[in-house]
Amino acid sequence: MATTAPLHPLRAPRQTHLRFLPFSSPPSSSLSFSSPRRSFSLLSASLSPPSSSSSSPSSSSSSLSTPSLSLLADLLSAGDFLRADDCTRRLLILLAGDQAQKRGYVFFSEVQFISADDLRAIDRLWADHSAGRFGYAAQRRAWEKARRDFTRFFVKVGWMKKLDTDVEQYNYRAFPEDFLWGPAEEAPEGHLPLTNALRGTQLLFNILTHPAFDDALGEQFFVPEVAKAEAETPDKAKSAGVRRLFRTDYSF
Template sequence: MANASLQSFLLPQHHSFVNTSSSHESSPSALLKLSNTGGSISFRLYSNISPSVTTTSTTNSSAPTPVPPAADLLPAPSLDLLGRQLAAGDYRQADETTRALLIDLAGESARRRGYVFFSEVQFISAEDLCAIDKLWKEHSNGRFGYSVQRRLWEKSQRDFTRFFIRVGWMKKLDTEIEQYNYRSFPDEFMWEMKDDTPEGHLPLTNALRGTQLLGNILTHPAFEEENHKDEATAESATAAATTGQSKDDNKGRERPKIMRDFKPDYSF
């Protein structure tokens, strides 16, 4: 019955599948025939000039129609996500999340553009920058983070070339003359915590084509207070080493003005 019903439906409408010649007396150049075998309906197209073409449709198949997989969606950047990635030691993805967080925190224009202008760093709150920095330090034994980079940058006398060498963003070339070259992103950067991973190596900031963005991050008010603490600690240690006295020996004594004004040499 199913075969008869389909034939009664298809055959009267065979003109939709048949190409006729310009002469009414000539036979059609193509003919559609239907057959039903074992629950499978076959449509065979016979042509005067080309081999037959068969299309098969299974009527009783229980297999579901395949659905193309949905596009993979990246998780929204958040401090919680950053913390989980750092705790798992996935520094590569944590670096990407940090970059995405900076874009999100910098404002609507940065989000539309997909990157941060150096002038937009001022719109990122000190609280948010400190929270990002704290996570990096907590999960790297204090070796990674913006405040760590700020300290090393100051020790490099704010010279970015010397800073890049110090944090390992530039590599020494095997030449007779001492020469350095920028590392190739991402393969030549270090995504694991090892003994030879330079302090301050992460997070990365796109500073190789311009240092203004990184400079504005490192001079953000979020890191000013901590930098002053580092300077005070360095001055105190230098003073103790210079005078040969311990902290207890200096109790109750006012430091000479020349020592109060002394600034240690941060060069290397």
Template sequence: MLSGRPPSTQLGIDQLLDRLVSGSSRQKRSTASALEKVSEQLSGKADVALKAYSPEGDDWGAGWILQILQRHHPETLDAIPGVSGGWFQMPSSCGIDYSDLQRALLKEEFEEADRLTSCALRQLAGEQAVERGYVYFSEVPSIKPVDLTTIDRLWIAYSQGRFGFTVQSRLLGALGGRYDRLWPKIGWKNDGVWTRYPGSFQWCMDAPEGHMPLVNQLRGVRLMDALLQHPGLASRS
């Protein structure tokens, strides 16, 4: 049965931008690909297009517009107010600057973004976590919600809604809370010997949903469980 609406590939730039804002989840996905094909036209409308989104939110439509420009017309980003310092707002309860994280995600440098995320979590957990080089699950409850929310928002905004702690939490809930079912779902490999990066890890937008950021499970699932149940994330799941 025909819907009566033209496919995304036949829509004009204004229609594509409107669908990216107000379309269904499925429509937004198909629109994302079509919008990249008209990146030249998008470069002349980006500033206006971004006004449909809130820098305080995590709508990946805004993140995708910025990523298309970064891919094809990076010179136009300099002309958009606020982009140089990070278009999405990045509040922190303890003065951490998340600009490098936002910049890495914008450029789709996901391995660097994962490293910066781990570094930020150690800072948030306290001096002892920084000194030892990793976070104990028992240190997670003391982390301020606003920072975890900021980190999660940035991952979601620059991954078409595919990556982030709350994405992992949603998938885990759909699998009955079973981590042994979550690992293959998000493309993590647990062969009994965990390293910092599981085998076959992918640092790209095409990675499985929930693939990033990585949480080391060397000491079991308690760290990831503590993160996903943290009030700053649980309220967003």
């Protein structure tokens, strides 16, 4: 089995092969926050329609601008999924509050301070610009189909790729070159946006289980049914199947 590398860290050291777009420093605007742990709502500002200009937003403007729903809409409308992913990541940092902005990433425990309306607004933009294939709701459905097994989920949404070996093996994709930034129909459902798993899967778990996405589930994702199916599968058979296909250690 090949040694796996962490999937999509927010601030990976530049000397590694898993480099990520740099985060801008916490915005120094006049925006006010209600508490040290709770940021303003994105919906308090109106969402302007995507620019009608035929040119896509420049790399400098998208990386230096304060993240906003309008900027995210512009990037998605232009099909610039790479910078839209970076904008989404910075939006979550902004929404999680002052401490997240100071450190430059979100703790899993801070997801609860992000309002459902704001998360749904971000998700809706991704869904609207991908025919429903991208966004957190799409990822929640894929995760439930994978019976909440994160390794199977990573394979399902294309965050892991199959290795060219005699034995069926998978490894994490390297950012950004290995991810699929082209048309949404060419990527697996739920492929974007990406979420940090450098410190484990707790951040992703808290995003996917946020009340904002409870309505994304239908009867086919009824969790007790999944639990029943898993209970009927012998533990040895389940663990053997996972070991055959995947590396299941998440201690990145």
